[in-house]
């Protein structure tokens with residue numbers, strides 16, 4: 618009996634030491650329920666679809682969904698109803714709404730060096746949803762009014778409209794979409810875990826973000842860098858994290874479809890409702 622207890626103690630201590638440096642990140646405090654995250658995200662998604670050139674293209678949607686479904690099976694992706702949509706835009710950007718919807722600009726697909734980089738953007742955005750960064754930030758910003766507002770929204774008025782009365786929307790510099798450096802570091806960390814679970818090389822995510830950062834914060838990538846401020850030395854951070862992840866051979870591609878879809882996206886004609894950004898009445902989220 619005694620030796621068995623000792624054996625168990627060694628197992629616990631040994632296991633603890635082995636994974637001592639691997640963090641399991643959890644969401645911060647939040648006035649919203651997870652169900653309200655999902656409801657808010659659906660309301661906001663409907664608004665994005667009305668105001669932005671979201672493209673309905675089977676080939677692109679199927680491809681993103683295939684990658685997204687693999688990533689969503691990771692235990693680090695939680696239980697969220699993810700969806701992956703594409704916006705026709707020559708600016709590199711991607712954003713996540715609370716509770717599941719993710720939007721990826723066509724320019725992001727065009728700019729990635731390989732599938733793992735695109736999957737990295739997706740895993741990073743999924744991590745903002747899993748860690749509930751948007752509603753966490755809104756909870757921090759509206760500490761006084763939000764609890765009463767949420768009680769009112771539960772009666773069926775819609776959350777997005779109620780948030781709008783507090784000055785929170787999904788437009789310019791929204792607190793729901795513009796993250797802190799801490800949140801960025803967390804999304805990289807959790808995103809790397811998701812990628813590793815699937816078999817994508819997590820370093821590719823960091824490489825893609827550093828590639829964007831090296832171009833400076835003007836023009837084509839200004840919005841992305843404004844919404845996702847650099848936590849600094851992303852490649853090094855992921856390389857350190859990988860030492861504590863289960864050892865496996867990582868890949869830069871899994872589906873074998875990346876090149877074909879990327880070429881297809883690069884040649885895509887603008888959708889009928891596309892307006893060049895300068896004339897667009899509705900600035901993109903975070904713009």
Ligand SMILES: [Zn+2]
Nearest residue numbers: 796801804845
């Ligand atoms: Zn981010």
